[in-house]
Amino acid sequence: MISKLTKEAIAGNSAVRAMFMEATELAAKVGAENVYDFSLGNPATPAPQVLTDALIDIVKDEDPLKLHSYMPNAGHEDVRAAIAANLNKRFDTDFGAGNIIMTVGAAGALNVVLKTIIDPGDEVCAFSPFFTEYRNYVRNWQGELVCIEPDYETFMPDFADMEKKLTANTKAIIINNPVNPSGVIYSEDTIKKIVDVLKKKQEEYGHEIYIISDEPYRELVYGDEKVPFLTKYYENTFVGYSFSKSLSLPGERIGYIAVPSEMADFKDVMDGLTISNRVIGFVNAPSIIQKAIVKCLDTPTDLEFYDTNRKLLYNGLMSLGFDCVKPTGAFYLFLKSPEADEKHFVEVAKKYHIMMVNGSTFNCPGYVRLAYCLSTESLKNSMPAFEKLAAEYGLKKREDFKGI
Amino acid sequence: MISKLTKEAIAGNSAVRAMFMEATELAAKVGAENVYDFSLGNPATPAPQVLTDALIDIVKDEDPLKLHSYMPNAGHEDVRAAIAANLNKRFDTDFGAGNIIMTVGAAGALNVVLKTIIDPGDEVCAFSPFFTEYRNYVRNWQGELVCIEPDYETFMPDFADMEKKLTANTKAIIINNPVNPSGVIYSEDTIKKIVDVLKKKQEEYGHEIYIISDEPYRELVYGDEKVPFLTKYYENTFVGYSFSKSLSLPGERIGYIAVPSEMADFKDVMDGLTISNRVIGFVNAPSIIQKAIVKCLDTPTDLEFYDTNRKLLYNGLMSLGFDCVKPTGAFYLFLKSPEADEKHFVEVAKKYHIMMVNGSTFNCPGYVRLAYCLSTESLKNSMPAFEKLAAEYGLKKREDFKGI
Numbered sequence: 001m002i003s004k005l006t007k008e009a010i011a012g013n014s015a016v017r018a019m020f021m022e023a024t025e026l027a028a029k030v031g032a033e034n035v036y037d038f039s040l041g042n043p044a045t046p047a048p049q050v051l052t053d054a055l056i057d058i059v060k061d062e063d064p065l066k067l068h069s070y071m072p073n074a075g076h077e078d079v080r081a082a083i084a085a086n087l088n089k090r091f092d093t094d095f096g097a098g099n100i101i102m103t104v105g106a107a108g109a110l111n112v113v114l115k116t117i118i119d120p121g122d123e124v125c126a127f128s129p130f131f132t133e134y135r136n137y138v139r140n141w142q143g144e145l146v147c148i149e150p151d152y153e154t155f156m157p158d159f160a161d162m163e164k165k166l167t168a169n170t171k172a173i174i175i176n177n178p179v180n181p182s183g184v185i186y187s188e189d190t191i192k193k194i195v196d197v198l199k200k201k202q203e204e205y206g207h208e209i210y211i212i213s214d215e216p217y218r219e220l221v222y223g224d225e226k227v228p229f230l231t232k233y234y235e236n237t238f239v240g241y242s243f244s245k246s247l248s249l250p251g252e253r254i255g256y257i258a259v260p261s262e263m264a265d266f267k268d269v270m271d272g273l274t275i276s277n278r279v280i281g282f283v284n285a286p287s288i289i290q291k292a293i294v295k296c297l298d299t300p301t302d303l304e305f306y307d308t309n310r311k312l313l314y315n316g317l318m319s320l321g322f323d324c325v326k327p328t329g330a331f332y333l334f335l336k337s338p339e340a341d342e343k344h345f346v347e348v349a350k351k352y353h354i355m356m357v358n359g360s361t362f363n364c365p366g367y368v369r370l371a372y373c374l375s376t377e378s379l380k381n382s383m384p385a386f387e388k389l390a391a392e393y394g395l396k397k398r399e400d401f402k403g404i
Numbered sequence: 405m406i407s408k409l410t411k412e413a414i415a416g417n418s419a420v421r422a423m424f425m426e427a428t429e430l431a432a433k434v435g436a437e438n439v440y441d442f443s444l445g446n447p448a449t450p451a452p453q454v455l456t457d458a459l460i461d462i463v464k465d466e467d468p469l470k471l472h473s474y475m476p477n478a479g480h481e482d483v484r485a486a487i488a489a490n491l492n493k494r495f496d497t498d499f500g501a502g503n504i505i506m507t508v509g510a511a512g513a514l515n516v517v518l519k520t521i522i523d524p525g526d527e528v529c530a531f532s533p534f535f536t537e538y539r540n541y542v543r544n545w546q547g548e549l550v551c552i553e554p555d556y557e558t559f560m561p562d563f564a565d566m567e568k569k570l571t572a573n574t575k576a577i578i579i580n581n582p583v584n585p586s587g588v589i590y591s592e593d594t595i596k597k598i599v600d601v602l603k604k605k606q607e608e609y610g611h612e613i614y615i616i617s618d619e620p621y622r623e624l625v626y627g628d629e630k631v632p633f634l635t636k637y638y639e640n641t642f643v644g645y646s647f648s649k650s651l652s653l654p655g656e657r658i659g660y661i662a663v664p665s666e667m668a669d670f671k672d673v674m675d676g677l678t679i680s681n682r683v684i685g686f687v688n689a690p691s692i693i694q695k696a697i698v699k700c701l702d703t704p705t706d707l708e709f710y711d712t713n714r715k716l717l718y719n720g721l722m723s724l725g726f727d728c729v730k731p732t733g734a735f736y737l738f739l740k741s742p743e744a745d746e747k748h749f750v751e752v753a754k755k756y757h758i759m760m761v762n763g764s765t766f767n768c769p770g771y772v773r774l775a776y777c778l779s780t781e782s783l784k785n786s787m788p789a790f791e792k793l794a795a796e797y798g799l800k801k802r803e804d805f806k807g808i
Contacts, residue, residue, distance in 0.1 A: 001575075001612040001668060003523045003545075006676040013679060017477070046468040055692070059459045064450040068653045073421070104508060104657070104686060111685035115544075119407045136683040140519075141407075142546070171405075208405040249472045251691030253508070264405060272410040275417060279540040281515035282508060286690040287655035288459070 005139070014132060015361040016040060019346075023355040030353065036382035038370035039355045041180065041331065043248035045302040051247055054295035058288060068287055073278040074270075075102025075256075079290045083256055086297040091229040095258060101273050102285035104253040106216045109240035110137050111280060113212055113257060114172075116272040118143040122171040124212075127157050129334070129364035131180050131214070143171070147363050155182045155325050155334070156190050159197065166201045172210040173198065177227055178217040178329025181362045181369035185221065185329040191228045198234060208236050208264050216242040216255075217330035219301040222310060225328045235262035243293050245331075246301045254289045306331045309372040309379050315403035316383050321395030326404070331373045334359070338393040342368050348392065352385035409543070418536060419765040420444060423750075427759040434757065440786035442774035443759045445584065445735065447652035449706040455651055458699035462692060472691055477682040478674075479506025479660070483694045487660055490701040495633040499662060505677050506689035508657040510620045513644035514541050515684060517616050517661060518576075520676040522547040526575040528616075531561050533738070533768035535584050535618070547575065551767050559586045559729050559738070560594050563601060570605045576614040577602065581631055582621040582733025585766045585773035589625065589733040595632045602638060612640050612668050620646040620659075621734035623705040626714060629732045639666035647697050649735075650705045658693045710735045713776040713783050719807035720787050725799030730808070735777045738763070742797040746772050752796065756789035 019039035027035045058067065074080065077097050084095035103109040114124070120142040126134050128147045138145045149161040166173075175194065177186045186194070195211075202209050213230045218241065221227055230237045242255035263269055277284065313333055317324050323336040335356075337345040343358045346368055359367035372379060390397075406414075423443035431439045462471065478484065481501050488499035507513040518528070524546040530538050532551045542549045553565040570577075579598065581590045590598070599615075606613050617634045622645065625631055634641045646659035667673055681688065714731055721728050727740040739760075741749040747762045750772055763771030776783060794801075 001614075002520055002672055002676045003526075005523075006520050006680065007672075009679045009683060010672065010675045013675075014682070017682070021476075040474065042474045044469070047472050052463055052468055055463045056460055059456055059463070064456055065448070065652065068451050068655050070444065070446045070654045072425075107682075107685035107687050109685075116406055116410050119409075122407075133683065137685065140684060210405075248469065250474045251472050251688060253687060253690050268406055268411075268414065271414045271417075272406045275413045276410065278418070278421070278511075279413060279537065280544060280684065281511040281513075281541065282686070283511050283657060284655060286657050286693065288692065289690065 009136065016132065016357050019355050019357050026353065026355070033378070033381070034353055036354045036378060036385055037374055038372065039357055041245070041371045041373060042250060043245055044373040044375060045248055045305045047248045048296060048299050048302075050299050051249070051292055051296050054292040055288065058291045062291070067291070071284055071287065073284050074274045075100070075285050076287070076290050079294050080256075082294045082297060087258060091232065093229065093231060093260070095260070098270065099259050099261060101257045101270070101277060102290050103240070103255045103257055103277065104282045104285055105244055105250075105255045106214055106240045106242035107133065107137070108253065108282050108285070109242070109255050109257045110212060110214060111140060112273055112276045112282070113238045113240060114138060114143065115141045115276040115280060116269065117171055117210060119171075121169065123167060123169040125162075125165055125170060125173040127175070129181050129359060129362035129367070130174070131176060132361045134174055146170070150182075150364075155179070155184045156186065157194060159193060162194070162197055166197065166209065168205045170201070170205075170209050172212050174212045174214055175230065176214040178220060180217065180330055181332045181357070181359070182325050182334040183327030183330050183332040184325060185225045185227060188226065188228045191230065191233055195234045202236075211237040213237055213239045215239060216245050219246040220303065220306060220331060221329045222303070222307050223328065227329070231258070231260040235260055236264060247293065247296055247299070249289070252286065252289045254285055254293055305376070306373065308376055309374070311404055312376065312379055313370065313372045315401065317386060318403070319398050319401045320386055320390040321397050322390065331371060333370045333372055335368050335370060337366050337368055338395060340366060342366050349389055352389050354382060354385050354389065413540065420536065420761050423759050423761050430757065430759070437782070437785070439757045439759065440782060440789055441759045441778055442776065443761055445649070445775045445777060447649055447654060448777040448779060449652055449709045451652045452700060452703050452706075454703050455653070455696055455700050458696040459692065462695045466695070471695070475688055475691065477688050478678045479504070479689055480691070480694050483698050484660075486698045486701060491662060495636065497633065497635060497664070499664070502674065503663050503665060505661045505674070505681060506694050507644070507659045507661055507681065508686045508689055509648055509654075509659045510618055510644045510646035511537065511541070512657065512686050512689070513646070513659050513661045514578075514616060514618060515544060516677055516680045516686070517642045517644060518542060518547065519545045519680040519684060520673065521575055521614060523575075525573065527571060527573040529566075529569055529574060529577040531579070533585050533763060533766035533771070534578070535580060536765045538578055550574070554586075554768075559583070559588045560590065561598060563597060566598070566601055570601065570613065572609045574605070574609075574613050576616050578616045578618055579634065580618040582624060584621065584734050585736045585761070585763070585768075586729050586738040587731030587734050587736040588729060589629045589631060592630065592632045595634065595637055599638045606640075615641040617641055617643045619643060620649050623650040624707065624710060624735060625733045626707070626711050627732065631733070635662065635664040639664055640668060651697065651700055651703070653693070656690065656693045658689055658697055709780070710777065712780055713778075715808055716780065716783055717774065717776045719805065721790060722807070723802050723805045724790055724794040725801050726794065735775060737774045737776055739772050739774060741770055741772055742799060744770060746770050753793055756793050758786060758789050758793065
């Protein structure tokens, strides 16, 4: 007697979560040190000391009645003002507290935005490959997810396909930059091209087409890459941010929505977002952690750890003869399956205790995703296992691979 | 370009929240000590010291990487086991960790349950008067809320109306005990009568009709009253609990769903709830506060504070000539408006800086709700204002009212 949608959800449950649970079970059997778990994007560096100290100070010093009480559904006013000021400093924006809504992570942010703007049957586009939950989030509010193909050489959007997929029913497009699962970054040039198409289509159809910018990986950027801040390029942009990855806090569920004052119907939109935040059942983002992250807005993310893993994994796998999309952001590596059926490849890899997620989950069959947010030691130890896997597929080593 | 539902939601936004915002604005103008704010159910006693200590210990002692990481979507296994054991001890139930899902408060719990069981067009019943958000929660998942009338003498359910309102489309019934906004408690006798009707209707229609038991006020019970634990009476029961009121933590968003193993399709239901928890965007209940509430499961709620307010308010208003439903649970008093249009009565009361919420919001026109979770001093100070209000309506004092 559960609902049809729930039955479907059970049947097609997240391959990421399923693989994570399988990895956990395998670790219990053969020892955690013998399992190479590339399944889940669970940060592998601890939250910074400044966050721990902030949490203790807040709980010790603040009046518990005020600290734990209801607040406006949009979140603590001072927290929102601090986030706005920090964004202004970093991106030369013009936000105030009234442009920010605190949310239960980026997953909460995306659902709040989608509920606020979607009518039944509206279409929401996403660039393949994409985070598998987008499909569920859009479906929660009776929208339809429409997938835009990538250029399989560069994993940038296929703009011809984008033009085709934007219809009179398109209400929004989700941009995730840096990209989960491909690990690439859309440069300013790419963003400008996307925005040009959107502006043209807005004009053509005579209504807003929103960008929903999903930015949990904003700070995870390597080398000289830059991630453009989208409200600077397109005023109908919702930014959905999460502190899960940048501060290693995924279990605490804290993020925000930022909306530029220039957005069409700004006041109605903000009222709608605030009400949606309440009505979906979030009510407000958890209080203590709202207060704590404010003390860490200038704390840098521990990039070195991920960068070390990134280089080891990419260089190692390329040298073994695998083909990988060159990773420049987030903590994912996208590997081309050496056989067409990547699900079978994932099964074969399990023999060597390598746990990866099939690309079909991300609407991109033929590839697999490796989350390299495991310990560097475990990553190093996985290399002999990958070597056996490469041998099983008869891959030819690239002895002269230079690496990054 | 926001959605139609969101437009409607803005137009009919929560009278509770609107009154709370108005009270806050009035307080800024005339001084907080001159505003008698009975609008919002924001606990007025601080969280217990044991919770503050637990939070500090957890943040100090636990490995931040483990503490703040993703966990299973249902929540920390040890937390769920502890809650199950505590329920077993108190209510002679037979729960284990597998029967509990940690949620973002009771609002989160209700949405997770509703998403899991509702197909478009399914009906969900609620007993009037009810918490106004039920309508939004049911609508989130395309269900229809059906209202069952109360017996206006006792504010117990009208069973004849209940029989009429349960149809072949009824998927669930929400029971909120103690009741917000009426402040009454459904006794074991009342619960048994409700359950009898449900069992008969389940048989008649040949499918499950679930109870969704919304229990944020479970611990707020005065005198000798008892609140029956519903899984003991009816196996197709979801219990949705929140620590918001019992531990004065509404801003932290922590609660749970408890499901008895005897429920039909138990495994599918639990899988469905777990996935819904993730897919709606909660992902999991916030981690630190999950760990902290476990240390407070045996900590008694500060009832004395609310009981003092309850007696002062009920006795005071009855003596002034108002008619009130006798409050026995939660922290609400339901007052019969001295004029038919209770919205006008609410406006008149504002002249005296008394902020109440109209009963229409709770599907019960002709009444108003007073949340007596304000300071006892403020409550005492409000009495001369109520006296003026009574005089304006020409109410006759009950000089000999004995009180509770």
